[in-house]
Amino acid sequence: MCGRLPRFLALATVLAWASAGTWSQSAFTDNDWPTYGGDLGNTRYRPFDQINASNFDQLEVAWRFKTDNLGNHPEYKLEGTPLVVNGVLYATGGTRRDVVALDAATGELLWVHGEHEGERGANAPRGLSGRGLAYWSDGKESRIIYATPGYRLIALDAKTGEYSKGFGDHGVVDLKLNDDQKIDLIHGAIGTQAAPIVTGNEILIGAAFVDGGDIASKTEYKGYVRAFDVRTGKRLWIFHTVPMKGEFGYDTWLNGSAEYTGNTGMWTQMSVDEQLGLAYLPIELPTGDDYGGNRPGNTLFGESLVCVDLKTGKRKWHYQLVHHGLWDMDISAPPILGDIVVNGKTIKAVAQPTKESMLYVFDRVTGEPVWPIVEKPVPQGDVPGEWYSRTQPFPTKPPAYDRNGISVEDLIDFTPKLRADALRFIQSYAIGPVFSPPVLSKVSGPLALLTLGTNNGGTNWAGGSYDPETHLLFVSSCSSCLIPMGIVPAPKDVSDMGYLKGIAGQPVVARIAGTGAGESADALATKDKGMKGIPASPATRGPPRIGLSVDGLPLIKPPYGRFTAIDLDKGEIKWQIPFGPTPDAVRYSPLLKDLKIPPTGESGLSVGSLVTKALVIAGDGAVGTSASGIRGAALHAYDKATGKEIGAIYLPAPQTGSPMTYMLNGKQYIVVAVGGATYSGEYIAFTLPSE
Amino acid sequence: MRSPYPLNKIVALAIVVFGALIALEILAAQAPPSVWDGVYTQEQAKRGETAYVERCARCHRDDLSSGDSVPPLAGTEFLSTWNTKTVGDIFDRIRTTMPSDKPGTLTRQLDSDILAYILSVNKFPAGNTELGTQTELLKQIQFDAFKQ
Numbered sequence: 001m002c003g004r005l006p007r008f009l010a011l012a013t014v015l016a017w018a019s020a021g022t023w024s025q026s027a028f029t030d031n032d033w034p035t036y037g038g039d040l041g042n043t044r045y046r047p048f049d050q051i052n053a054s055n056f057d058q059l060e061v062a063w064r065f066k067t068d069n070l071g072n073h074p075e076y077k078l079e080g081t082p083l084v085v086n087g088v089l090y091a092t093g094g095t096r097r098d099v100v101a102l103d104a105a106t107g108e109l110l111w112v113h114g115e116h117e118g119e120r121g122a123n124a125p126r127g128l129s130g131r132g133l134a135y136w137s138d139g140k141e142s143r144i145i146y147a148t149p150g151y152r153l154i155a156l157d158a159k160t161g162e163y164s165k166g167f168g169d170h171g172v173v174d175l176k177l178n179d180d181q182k183i184d185l186i187h188g189a190i191g192t193q194a195a196p197i198v199t200g201n202e203i204l205i206g207a208a209f210v211d212g213g214d215i216a217s218k219t220e221y222k223g224y225v226r227a228f229d230v231r232t233g234k235r236l237w238i239f240h241t242v243p244m245k246g247e248f249g250y251d252t253w254l255n256g257s258a259e260y261t262g263n264t265g266m267w268t269q270m271s272v273d274e275q276l277g278l279a280y281l282p283i284e285l286p287t288g289d290d291y292g293g294n295r296p297g298n299t300l301f302g303e304s305l306v307c308v309d310l311k312t313g314k315r316k317w318h319y320q321l322v323h324h325g326l327w328d329m330d331i332s333a334p335p336i337l338g339d340i341v342v343n344g345k346t347i348k349a350v351a352q353p354t355k356e357s358m359l360y361v362f363d364r365v366t367g368e369p370v371w372p373i374v375e376k377p378v379p380q381g382d383v384p385g386e387w388y389s390r391t392q393p394f395p396t397k398p399p400a401y402d403r404n405g406i407s408v409e410d411l412i413d414f415t416p417k418l419r420a421d422a423l424r425f426i427q428s429y430a431i432g433p434v435f436s437p438p439v440l441s442k443v444s445g446p447l448a449l450l451t452l453g454t455n456n457g458g459t460n461w462a463g464g465s466y467d468p469e470t471h472l473l474f475v476s477s478c479s480s481c482l483i484p485m486g487i488v489p490a491p492k493d494v495s496d497m498g499y500l501k502g503i504a505g506q507p508v509v510a511r512i513a514g515t516g517a518g519e520s521a522d523a524l525a526t527k528d529k530g531m532k533g534i535p536a537s538p539a540t541r542g543p544p545r546i547g548l549s550v551d552g553l554p555l556i557k558p559p560y561g562r563f564t565a566i567d568l569d570k571g572e573i574k575w576q577i578p579f580g581p582t583p584d585a586v587r588y589s590p591l592l593k594d595l596k597i598p599p600t601g602e603s604g605l606s607v608g609s610l611v612t613k614a615l616v617i618a619g620d621g622a623v624g625t626s627a628s629g630i631r632g633a634a635l636h637a638y639d640k641a642t643g644k645e646i647g648a649i650y651l652p653a654p655q656t657g658s659p660m661t662y663m664l665n666g667k668q669y670i671v672v673a674v675g676g677a678t679y680s681g682e683y684i685a686f687t688l689p690s691e
Numbered sequence: 692m693r694s695p696y697p698l699n700k701i702v703a704l705a706i707v708v709f710g711a712l713i714a715l716e717i718l719a720a721q722a723p724p725s726v727w728d729g730v731y732t733q734e735q736a737k738r739g740e741t742a743y744v745e746r747c748a749r750c751h752r753d754d755l756s757s758g759d760s761v762p763p764l765a766g767t768e769f770l771s772t773w774n775t776k777t778v779g780d781i782f783d784r785i786r787t788t789m790p791s792d793k794p795g796t797l798t799r800q801l802d803s804d805i806l807a808y809i810l811s812v813n814k815f816p817a818g819n820t821e822l823g824t825q826t827e828l829l830k831q832i833q834f835d836a837f838k839q
Contacts, residue, residue: 588837
């Protein structure tokens with residue numbers, strides 16, 4: 001069943017297995033962090049309070065693990081959340097996405113496993129170290145499960161790092177096979193950077209692709225979701241995220257577009273309620289981030305939250321958050337499960353943070369919205385061939401927790417001159433509220449639509465966290481992540497899409513490589529690839545524009561990023577603060593030197609958080625200057641009830657992966673992945689000083 | 692009769708003064724250069740532009756604005772990210788991780804030319820000397836993005 005390329009070289013190396021005493025055969029406990037999101041509901045919560053408001057500032061480094069040598073060159077985008085079970089920490093890292101097992105108390109390397117995938121790995125649409133892995137145990141045997149960049153599912157003995165016996169073909173299941181579609185084993189650009197999920201004896205996994213609005217073809221593989229037997233690797237079920245003919249939802253794809261359109265994958269983390277026997281699948285949009293003329297219709301299950309039966313994969317309910325998406329909203333963040341109390345009634349809820357900064361809350365048993373979600377008319381566009389949904393769904397509660405559109409009131413206003421300059425700048429663009437349509441780009445204007453709550457968010461893959469004690473959901477979001485959305489005709493030799501994302505006057509290009517592509521350790525094995533349509537000579541190029549800025553300052557006014565607590569019992573925002581340090585571009589601007597600028601927060605992808613009994617914790621995603629005047633990037637602790645900052649520990653580089661925590665030998669640890677600019681990826685463990 | 696200013700004292704004073712002047716000059720020369728001191732030439736930036744379009748624009752875009760998950764190479768975010776680092780730091784990051792589909796395969800000269808182009812787009816002034824190719828020397832050039 002599972003063909004395996006013979007040339008793969010397994011690097012499984014048992015350096016040492018520490019003392020047998022560190023391994024317990026019992027199932028994991030609350031002291032552990034056994035799955036990516038802390039639990040299968042992605043709460044990122046642990047009931048610890050050893051590290052608390054009185055001592056957070058005293059945290060010190062327990063150990064560090066640098067990932068440079070996991071792969072043939074360093075990685076600067078370490079996004080993993082490690083797992084900890086019974087004193088051993090498991091994580092992915094490096095440009096080869098190796099798996100390491102570390103002594104969770106000291107960081108000592110116990111074993112490492114890497115896969116050399118050659119050209120197949122080099123063609124991966126999602127390279128680099130990924131977000132993590134999964135753990136399974138039946139009390140006798142334990143396994144680590146992860147997906148390689150080349151889209152193979154690997155099962156390793158958690159004690160030794162050797163391939164698990166009985167799983168697939170010598171420990172490997174080829175995910176490009178048995179997928180109800182024919183996929184080129186070497187060149188097929190399908191993969192995943194998400195951590196697989198293990199529930200009971202099942203492994204659940206989705207798919208990701210070359211992303212973007214500038215793609216070479218409307219024809220793409222489909223991102224089905226599958227379950228595999230954790231012991232044998234046998235496929236248990238598949239959910240067609242793009243329905244096949246005769247299946248529910250097929251008729252939402254007009255003109256037979258379901259036959260060739262792909263993507264519609266699940267690239268972010270999913271959630272599971274084992275008691276209900278249900279899984280919650282957050283599905284991305286179909287092929288073409290900004291142009292949907294080749295996929296007319298509402299196109300289920302694009303940008304839908306789909307609830308399926310854990311045993312069969314059959315759909316129980318679904319809710320489409322965006323009809324016929326044109327904004328790359330996807331569903332980017334893990335759904336969060338919590339039991340809330342609304343008007344005295346307990347509801348098993350699922351809450352979905354999004355790039356559009358709207359939180360959609362459902363009864364996770366029935367799929368009914370906890371508060372009404374209403375369809376409202378939205379502006380219609382005029383891009384040739386495009387199909388527009390006349391309405392889009394808007395939650396009535398809670399209110400949007402960040403900007404998801406732009407009006408002139410959102411433009412920079414430190415001084416009247418800057419506001420005037422900004423107004424002049426946007427004359428070349430269109431602006432508008434959420435769900436404003438991308439525009440046909442013209443040199444005479446508009447060059448593009450400027451809006452917020454799209455490609456980079458709002459809330460991106462790192463998602464939120466949830467406190468089951470107070471029923472508060474915490475989420476960070478970008479308040480200023482602007483990506484111009486212009487549409488240009490696509491030359492036939494560049495793409496068969498007809499129209500692509502682009503700016504008039506610039507070369508029309510189409511990507512054939514995805515996020516992290518090629519940066520993987522196998523990249524050197526291939527010939528040039530990556531882009532179609534790049535001109536051979538720069539002779540015809542005009543002067544480059546420097547971003548969407550005004551006099552060297554961001555076009556959008558502060559805050560540039562936010563951190564929000566939402567009361568899920570009431571559907572209200574409990575508190576909200578600017579999140580992240582003030583960027584140097586603002587702090588050192590000569591135009592602002594006579595002004596006192598309050599903390600602005602940072603722009604950039606949202607960051608992940610961690611909740612404990614005592615605190616909510618999140619790290620800066622960029623270097624800048626904090627409210628106290630310190631320049632750097634820190635891990636911050638906040639009072640859960642008020643958002644007041646109660647501590648900060650400075651990091652050598654910004655947070656790149658979401659923090660997690662565990663208890664070991666009576667001590668609480670917090671581990672976070674950091675990196676960026678000159679600092680390559682590193683996991684750092686913090687704990688309190690020994691008395 | 693003895694001169695009130697013996698020759699040997701005059702010579703000694705002259706040596707001290709001369710020495711002090713030299714020392715000052717050396718000190719001035721050793722003040723760390725920054726990106727504001729004209730550390731690349733226009734011709735080099737032009738060469739770098741050609742290489743950029745061929746090798747980098749595929750992900751970082753024609754206008755260096757980048758986009759989905761790719762960091763920009765111009766503007767506020769780029770300047771804030773690299774502020775207080777050195778030109779050598781940026782050079783080494785390019786050299787070891789770019790281009791993303793074949794990291795580490797450009798020559799040092801091409802890396803340097805591309806970096807010169809990036810500096811020019813970010814409006815740091817050109818000068819009479821080309822940006823070099825030795826990391827340790829480039830690390831002496833401060834990336835003070837926001838002149839104070």
